[in-house]
Amino acid sequence: MKVSLFITCVCDMVYPTVGKHTVDILERVGCEVDFPTAQTCCGQPAFNSGYLDQSKKAMKQMMRAFEHSNYVVGPSGSCVGMLREYPKIFAGDEVWEKRAIDLANKSFELTEFLVDILGVVDVGSTFTGKVTYHPSCHMTRILGVKHAPIKLLQHIKGIDLVELPMKEDCCGFGGTFAIKNAAISTEMATEKSQHVSETEAHYLVGGDMACLMNIGGRMNREGKKVEIIHIAEILNWN
Amino acid sequence: MGIQISNETYKERVKKGLEDRFMRNAVAEAQERLKTNRVLSEEGLGNWEEWRTLGEEIRSHTIEHLDYYLEQLSDQVVKRGGNVFFAQTAKEATDYINNIVKQKNGQKVVKAKSMVTEEIGLNAVLQQEGVEVVETDLGEWILQLDEDPPSHIVAPALHKDRERIREVFSEQRAYNGTSQPEDLTLFAREQLRKDFLSADIGITGCNFAVAESGTVTLVTNEGNARLATSLPDTHIAVMGMERIVPTWEELDVLVSLLTRAAVGQKLTSYITSLTGPRLEGEIDGPSEFHLVIVDNGRSKILGSEFQSALHCIRCAACINVCPVYRHIGGHAYGSIYPGPIGAVITPLLDGYEKHEELPYASSLCAACTEACPVKIPLHELLIKHRQVITEENPSLSEKMMMNGFAEWASHPAAYKLSTKMARPLLAPWIKSEKIKNGPGPLKAWTTTRDFPAPNKQSFRSWFQKRQKGEDK
Amino acid sequence: MIQNREEFLNRIANQLNRPRQKNQVIKPVWKNQPQWEVMNHFTKDELVDVLEEQCKVIHTTFKKTSKENLPTILHETIIEYGGGPIISSKDERNVRFGLDRLYKKLTSDGVEVREWCEDKRNENVRYSERANIGITFSDLTLAESGTVTLFNDKANSRTISLLPVNYIAIIPKETLVPRMSHATRLIHEKNKNGELLPSCISFITGPSNSADIELNLVVGVHGPVQASYIIIE
Numbered sequence: 001m002k003v004s005l006f007i008t009c010v011c012d013m014v015y016p017t018v019g020k021h022t023v024d025i026l027e028r029v030g031c032e033v034d035f036p037t038a039q040t041c042c043g044q045p046a047f048n049s050g051y052l053d054q055s056k057k058a059m060k061q062m063m064r065a066f067e068h069s070n071y072v073v074g075p076s077g078s079c080v081g082m083l084r085e086y087p088k089i090f091a092g093d094e095v096w097e098k099r100a101i102d103l104a105n106k107s108f109e110l111t112e113f114l115v116d117i118l119g120v121v122d123v124g125s126t127f128t129g130k131v132t133y134h135p136s137c138h139m140t141r142i143l144g145v146k147h148a149p150i151k152l153l154q155h156i157k158g159i160d161l162v163e164l165p166m167k168e169d170c171c172g173f174g175g176t177f178a179i180k181n182a183a184i185s186t187e188m189a190t191e192k193s194q195h196v197s198e199t200e201a202h203y204l205v206g207g208d209m210a211c212l213m214n215i216g217g218r219m220n221r222e223g224k225k226v227e228i229i230h231i232a233e234i235l236n237w238n
Numbered sequence: 239m240g241i242q243i244s245n246e247t248y249k250e251r252v253k254k255g256l257e258d259r260f261m262r263n264a265v266a267e268a269q270e271r272l273k274t275n276r277v278l279s280e281e282g283l284g285n286w287e288e289w290r291t292l293g294e295e296i297r298s299h300t301i302e303h304l305d306y307y308l309e310q311l312s313d314q315v316v317k318r319g320g321n322v323f324f325a326q327t328a329k330e331a332t333d334y335i336n337n338i339v340k341q342k343n344g345q346k347v348v349k350a351k352s353m354v355t356e357e358i359g360l361n362a363v364l365q366q367e368g369v370e371v372v373e374t375d376l377g378e379w380i381l382q383l384d385e386d387p388p389s390h391i392v393a394p395a396l397h398k399d400r401e402r403i404r405e406v407f408s409e410q411r412a413y414n415g416t417s418q419p420e421d422l423t424l425f426a427r428e429q430l431r432k433d434f435l436s437a438d439i440g441i442t443g444c445n446f447a448v449a450e451s452g453t454v455t456l457v458t459n460e461g462n463a464r465l466a467t468s469l470p471d472t473h474i475a476v477m478g479m480e481r482i483v484p485t486w487e488e489l490d491v492l493v494s495l496l497t498r499a500a501v502g503q504k505l506t507s508y509i510t511s512l513t514g515p516r517l518e519g520e521i522d523g524p525s526e527f528h529l530v531i532v533d534n535g536r537s538k539i540l541g542s543e544f545q546s547a548l549h550c551i552r553c554a555a556c557i558n559v560c561p562v563y564r565h566i567g568g569h570a571y572g573s574i575y576p577g578p579i580g581a582v583i584t585p586l587l588d589g590y591e592k593h594e595e596l597p598y599a600s601s602l603c604a605a606c607t608e609a610c611p612v613k614i615p616l617h618e619l620l621i622k623h624r625q626v627i628t629e630e631n632p633s634l635s636e637k638m639m640m641n642g643f644a645e646w647a648s649h650p651a652a653y654k655l656s657t658k659m660a661r662p663l664l665a666p667w668i669k670s671e672k673i674k675n676g677p678g679p680l681k682a683w684t685t686t687r688d689f690p691a692p693n694k695q696s697f698r699s700w701f702q703k704r705q706k707g708e709d710k
Numbered sequence: 711m712i713q714n715r716e717e718f719l720n721r722i723a724n725q726l727n728r729p730r731q732k733n734q735v736i737k738p739v740w741k742n743q744p745q746w747e748v749m750n751h752f753t754k755d756e757l758v759d760v761l762e763e764q765c766k767v768i769h770t771t772f773k774k775t776s777k778e779n780l781p782t783i784l785h786e787t788i789i790e791y792g793g794g795p796i797i798s799s800k801d802e803r804n805v806r807f808g809l810d811r812l813y814k815k816l817t818s819d820g821v822e823v824r825e826w827c828e829d830k831r832n833e834n835v836r837y838s839e840r841a842n843i844g845i846t847f848s849d850l851t852l853a854e855s856g857t858v859t860l861f862n863d864k865a866n867s868r869t870i871s872l873l874p875v876n877y878i879a880i881i882p883k884e885t886l887v888p889r890m891s892h893a894t895r896l897i898h899e900k901n902k903n904g905e906l907l908p909s910c911i912s913f914i915t916g917p918s919n920s921a922d923i924e925l926n927l928v929v930g931v932h933g934p935v936q937a938s939y940i941i942i943e
Contacts, residue, residue, distance in 0.1 A: 009653075013697075014693055015690075016693050016700055020697070023701075040646070040648070040653040041643075041646075041653070046644065046647075048624070049628070050621065050626075051643075053644070054643055055644075057647060058647030061650070065650075138604070141603070141605065141607070168605070169603075170601045174602055177600070177602070178682075178683055181599060182682035182683065182686070183253070185601070187256060189687065217688040220687075221686060264924065272925075285744045288742040289742075292742040295742070299737065304722050305722040305726070306732075306735045312715060316712055318909075323712075324717075330714075376920045377922035400923055419923040419924065419926040423928040423931055426931070427931055431839075434932070451901045453911075459918065460918050460933070461872060461931060464868065464933060465933075469835070485737070486894040486895070486898040489894055490893075491745060491891075493890065494745070501921075504764070504854055505855040505857055505915045507915050507919055508912065508913070508915070509915075513908070514909055515909065517864070520828070520862075520863060521826075521834055533721070537722055540722060540725035540726050541725040541727050
């Protein structure tokens, strides 16, 4: 099966290893992975800030970039969630609506793709350690991906998976919200950090690097020793 | 008072909220309990999503044909001997009510909790005329005694603890009992019973009007709305123009959604459906009934991309799941309508100028949208607000940044260059792969959180090398 | 009297970008109707069980009795609530279920008992206000929520179930329906057939309560502080 990787701008620049693990996993389960280099950012930073025209420029670029892909798979619930919103955003646009629907229909978040499309729940990973999982907001509520990551995590050999209290609560990232309303955002991150501490887990796993960057950045500043790991990395652990 | 409840800036209000430890604990506990109750009662139905879909369907249809149903409603009210006044503005509504009170020579008004009467600032108008206005919902009465605005649309005094309430009762009403909720409540019962028995006029809101029969339905737990509509000789009900259902069959569905979503009850203690004044031979109930239907900015929402905001049934489920509300509390919104729904409707009803920050008081986590029993896409409406604001009144520096973003994200070459340049540009601030005191917009982040340094090698450059067989 | 209607409704139609809708709007058949699936195959006995369970949730005492035994059970409940003064609705069912004899007996025992009397407005309200117990029959009973429905009129006045400290609802088993949908459908049909709806329909679910202080539930606020349901098999 041919799969195009949608790396997301955050992973491309800041967390490239997440992309490497994603490629590894996809290849291990039998996919042939390519990387359309015309891809940039899904447009969410501008879209969520209310800059529709600016965000559409990014979105069109993404539609062009993945024009010829069969499947588009990305390691982020939020960024893939944005792609899925394209049809709503381009509704009524004679040129772009069709292309938006096409991209939305073939785009999947990594765990969703593994479990729901490929039917894989065990990717052959082994990981010893106490782990808790933060189900990010857009992954669960925009994409509706709630069970796939859990199923995959439960099949990791040796994992000690503990539930995060109030797990469905936002970590306070919210893109420009973290800057514009930094004080509120910090309180939300602090609360999330407390909940992570309550689990006594050593590792915090998530499917969205931006959220992990926020929680991890706060925990680091608080001097906590919890490590953040993207789900692709823990699924590729041996 | 009106919609706006504070002259402080947004920043000041947020700061005050964040510093109020008691309020934050109270709100966190309340949210937890209300949310748990709601989820349990929804799960109890087994097919909550179908209920939500039905609720949405009913609300869309009704609002889409609002003129028809309001006409039917008003005809039916009159048929049953009531009066209907259509008020375009808050002032028209309060003038009309004020006149009725004068005509009746009303000295004392008992009120049951109603957000729309807060919205039109009714109490102040009546009090200025020398009328005694008594809020009879326990939470509202506490706030009235303490001259404090509500911070939640269902539990208005959520931000006060029992000790503060005891103080208020003792300062204002010479109460000398304990701070036990039972004792405080009993005291309120005794005090307010006298007011009910001596009031000339009862004023209530309206949860849902039933168009087919001209019926006003009130959803309460305390029984104050029943008293206010049984004892005084005149009843004035005030409704936002969108609070209407076609028939009794839809009333059932929306009441069921409301009580579950608001407090997790299958039904509240009292659902009271009133049709016209009392009938021949009846002893209690008013001899005169007035229905005041309020627009006050709502019609502007019709036909706009915000129309679904008028589907709201004021259950506060969105408020009860909102993490931003949890940390800053209701007063920080500066509006009688707080939380996600408040951030959506306040700028629509009261203008962007006074409330421009509200659409940004959300991380867009969509917990509100998920909780809404009539499926209002609240977080999407917040984004739409942001679009309106950036079109009409953009911050120039932000707009420049976003224009830059658009160029960057639509030109792969520029994007690729930035993956190489980000790290060198930020180099002065990078210490052991972290940025702890970043420049520009990063500063707001790095004041409280570390920010990771851009990686030495971008993914795309790694992938390229890998394909060439240079890296693995 | 209706004031300002035309201008107001024209504005709405205008905003909705269409002419005023003067002709009958046909309400669609809703695609989802989950309300009719709730307990739709339950027998009356099963509904009684649901009601009994729900009474625990709504802080209401639940009693079951035969028709013959009703006066005895009601008498017991009155004693538990501390006796009179008592106000009861004026209801032909008082005679049918033998409550008139109980009330006479109580009166002769020195307990103050009154049936609602329609021509003495203030006196009746004042009496209800100092009454210890209010007693009415339920016209329709909703098992799911534990709700008694009262079609309030000149004989079953609003304040009987509202002003006294204690409230007793007598529930003939045949008034039981699964949920509110059945009650509202019936009212909808009545209205459609041109019947005059009561000026007040009260759906009452247990005693009054409030959670306005720190979200602590306090039972008994402005309405009754305690409530009992007596169901007649």
